Amino acid sequence: MPQHTNRFTSRRGLLFGTAAVGAGALLAGCTSNDSGDDEPAANDQPAASDSPGKPVTIGFAGPQADHGWLNAINDNAKNRAKKYSDVTLEITEGSNDTAQQIGQIETLINKKVDVLVVLPADGKALTQVGLRAMRAGIPVVNLDRIFNTPQAYRCWIGGDNYGMGLNAGHYIGQKLKGKSNAKVIELAGLDNLELTKQRTKGFDDALKNYPNVRKVARQAAEFTVESGQAKMAQLLQAQSSFDALWNHDDDQGVGALRAIDQAGREDFLMVGGAGALSAFQAIKQDNGVLKATVLYPPTMAASAIDLARALGQSKGIGGLAEFEIPASLTLYSAVVDKTNVDQYMSTGFK
Amino acid sequence: MTQHVSPPRGSADKVPSVSESSAWRGMFARADVRTLSLLGVLAVLVLIGGITKPDEFLDTRNLQLVLTQASVIGVVTVGMTFVITSGGIDLSVGAIVALASVWATTVATQEYGFAGILFTAVIVGVGCGLVNGLLIAYGAMVPFIATLAMLASARGLALQITDGSTQVVTVNSVLDLGERDAYVLGIPPLVLVFAVVTIIGWLVLNRTTFGRRTVAVGGNAEAARLAGIDVRRQRLYLYLLSGLCCGIAAFLLIILSGSGQNTNGNLYELDAIAAAIIGGTLLSGGRGTITGSVLGVLIFTTITNIFALNNLQSDVQQIAKGAIIVAAVLVQRRTASTT
Numbered sequence: 001m002p003q004h005t006n007r008f009t010s011r012r013g014l015l016f017g018t019a020a021v022g023a024g025a026l027l028a029g030c031t032s033n034d035s036g037d038d039e040p041a042a043n044d045q046p047a048a049s050d051s052p053g054k055p056v057t058i059g060f061a062g063p064q065a066d067h068g069w070l071n072a073i074n075d076n077a078k079n080r081a082k083k084y085s086d087v088t089l090e091i092t093e094g095s096n097d098t099a100q101q102i103g104q105i106e107t108l109i110n111k112k113v114d115v116l117v118v119l120p121a122d123g124k125a126l127t128q129v130g131l132r133a134m135r136a137g138i139p140v141v142n143l144d145r146i147f148n149t150p151q152a153y154r155c156w157i158g159g160d161n162y163g164m165g166l167n168a169g170h171y172i173g174q175k176l177k178g179k180s181n182a183k184v185i186e187l188a189g190l191d192n193l194e195l196t197k198q199r200t201k202g203f204d205d206a207l208k209n210y211p212n213v214r215k216v217a218r219q220a221a222e223f224t225v226e227s228g229q230a231k232m233a234q235l236l237q238a239q240s241s242f243d244a245l246w247n248h249d250d251d252q253g254v255g256a257l258r259a260i261d262q263a264g265r266e267d268f269l270m271v272g273g274a275g276a277l278s279a280f281q282a283i284k285q286d287n288g289v290l291k292a293t294v295l296y297p298p299t300m301a302a303s304a305i306d307l308a309r310a311l312g313q314s315k316g317i318g319g320l321a322e323f324e325i326p327a328s329l330t331l332y333s334a335v336v337d338k339t340n341v342d343q344y345m346s347t348g349f350k
Numbered sequence: 351m352t353q354h355v356s357p358p359r360g361s362a363d364k365v366p367s368v369s370e371s372s373a374w375r376g377m378f379a380r381a382d383v384r385t386l387s388l389l390g391v392l393a394v395l396v397l398i399g400g401i402t403k404p405d406e407f408l409d410t411r412n413l414q415l416v417l418t419q420a421s422v423i424g425v426v427t428v429g430m431t432f433v434i435t436s437g438g439i440d441l442s443v444g445a446i447v448a449l450a451s452v453w454a455t456t457v458a459t460q461e462y463g464f465a466g467i468l469f470t471a472v473i474v475g476v477g478c479g480l481v482n483g484l485l486i487a488y489g490a491m492v493p494f495i496a497t498l499a500m501l502a503s504a505r506g507l508a509l510q511i512t513d514g515s516t517q518v519v520t521v522n523s524v525l526d527l528g529e530r531d532a533y534v535l536g537i538p539p540l541v542l543v544f545a546v547v548t549i550i551g552w553l554v555l556n557r558t559t560f561g562r563r564t565v566a567v568g569g570n571a572e573a574a575r576l577a578g579i580d581v582r583r584q585r586l587y588l589y590l591l592s593g594l595c596c597g598i599a600a601f602l603l604i605i606l607s608g609s610g611q612n613t614n615g616n617l618y619e620l621d622a623i624a625a626a627i628i629g630g631t632l633l634s635g636g637r638g639t640i641t642g643s644v645l646g647v648l649i650f651t652t653i654t655n656i657f658a659l660n661n662l663q664s665d666v667q668q669i670a671k672g673a674i675i676v677a678a679v680l681v682q683r684r685t686a687s688t689t
Contacts, residue, residue, distance in 0.1 A: 027477075030470055031511050032458040064509075066612065071514040191664040220664045224613040225516055229606060230419055234658030237412050238403070251611075254516055258608040264530045278518065350515040 052086040056115060056312030058305060059108035061101060062143070063121040064094040067223070068251055069274055072298035072349030073119060073143075080302035087309055098125040105129045109136050115308040118153075119143040119301070127152045139311045143304045150327070154311060157304050157329040159296040161198035164248075164333040168271050168294045169206025171335045172244045173213055175269055175291075182213045183242040185235055187228070187256055189249045191220040199248050199273070216242060221252045228255030236263045244269045250276035250293060257282070260289055275336065277348030284341045292337035299347050300331055384630040388645040391678050395649065399656040406659050414538055420651040421544035422447075422602045423621050424644060428551040429595025430622040431643040433588050435555070437568040437635025438493040440592045442482060442500035443622055447615030449504040450474040450600035455517040455610030464523040467604060472597035478504055479593015483586035497589075501619070508612040517610040528605040540602050547598065552640040564588060568635025625650060628678050649678065 058081065065071040074094065081089035090113055092104040101121050106129060108116060116133050120126035123145035130152030133140050142153035150156075176182040186203060189196045200218070207213050219235050221227040228247070235245075236259060247253045250272045260270070272279045272293035279293045307317075307325050316322045336344045399407035406412060426443050433440045453459065454471040462469075478500060485496040519525060526532055527539045534542050555561040563584050566574040575581045599618075604610055627633055628649065629642025653674060657667045 027453065027470060027473060030459040030462075030466070031453060031456055033456045033511065033513070033517070065514045066509055068515045217661045218663070219658055219661070222613075222616065224616065225607045225609045225611045226603065226614050226616070229608075230654075231658065233415055233419065234655060237409070237415055237655075238406055238659040238661065240406070251516055254518060254609055255607050258528070258606075262528060262530050276516075278516070 165202025228252030435638025444618030475597020483589035
């Protein structure tokens, strides 16, 4: 009996082994995501002052690009730097680990780069290293996630979360003008984050201008497709009819749109957030509920390179009267709808 | 081993029932008290949902919604129940679901259509399970460490494949299964898969040698070895099984969300472990219940559903969820000890 089992298992083992090797070989070829038309998410805007000047080495440190928006940040920075013959970009491997990112920035300081561009994994936690760079005489351009103190950066540039909510609210309010008792729902992002609270506050503040519009429900997803689908499905079940929906984030919006499709609902207007390529495409096609999205533009990384270059060459920004770059730049969260989507298409991220 | 101890539960099916009343008692004894108390918790939840939101909650569409949302984590939990019953743990389930879901939705895989996506999701799941199993069974690694390592690597590989972007599925035969009116045998496909996995899981755990070996290994691995069970091979099979469940769950998730993303399956390991433990599976091994685990999953999903329908925000949801876990376990222990 035992020999019997053994012989059986070994033959079975061989069979399974062969199958496993075969499957492995087959699968290894399946990790490619090359679709042939891979245009990087980037900005075609002409560079600020194109005439080459003093050579500048810019150190760039960002978090791990684990979602589309952050990926677009890296691409924007790289592509912008390539446009300038006088800029050399020293880019670090992104990390979400505070200690590791501090180490990377210190390496850049030791290399004596001319200017630093830093998108911290956590703004507060990286303030010290920002201060260290400034004290070492290296000006810092702080990208989006802000340091604790203005002493840690020469210039901050970033998006406007409150403004995102505000503009989404105004867009929806305008669209629902004249409709009495209009109902609006909100699919928020990760509730643990300060930025989600700011977006919601802006949205609520804008809606106060439209007495006929009332927010009837809000649920928070987690910026992921999976959570977007789950939360949206519940919201749709909870609200048998409403007029507009604001979704904070286009990534989770992929899931939300899936849930809307699954529920067979199309009797409302949807506005997204951030500015993903898939959202732009849906807005352009105009055959679904998604009619607009509010930007949180990843092109800010390209602008950060512009600012860093201007800092390194001791110039101001073309078009402004000052001799220096500003201390702080808050970007506008433009509403992209069918009328202007073509203009923004190239900035959409995957 | 004292004489006044009442016959252990489950012994009823060995005694041929003579009268009608003893048959009834046998049935009752077989239906675990814990399971009954879980059904009680679920009934209370349904009552709360029915009272607070009668129109939206007591609706067949909502039942369909709850069961569909439960199916992905449900399938993972069935696999997890086996692993925990054997005294192990699998912390890598969420990461495996993520990896399988992104590997199965790359542009290259999608060219092979439905079969390519299904095959890849399942094989990637099984492959990760195989690595886990080999490390634990033959590499003598502690399950906690081995699967923690798998968690890290699988998430990393998933990120590397996607490069952080969302992979949208364009294969219609896959997407169609997640549509509103896609029914197989009158049941939404995801729910059907969940049901089939549950039934097979129940049969394997309760009615096969494999199931008895799993319980034996979890109860006392050394005794199981002395009794002639190949403990190492059993462990290998169990992690393979968990990986297989993750692969199936990944395919369900692809159908449900119409995409693959490296952030998929976030914290599934905790949800699956919590559902199994609430269901009555011993974290130390030696006892496991598929029925309990599935009820645990349904309780969680129903809570989430009721919260969302009542528009409660995430902070309240999290507090209440924690409180309900504690309450459910306390109620269960009370009913178990008084019977």
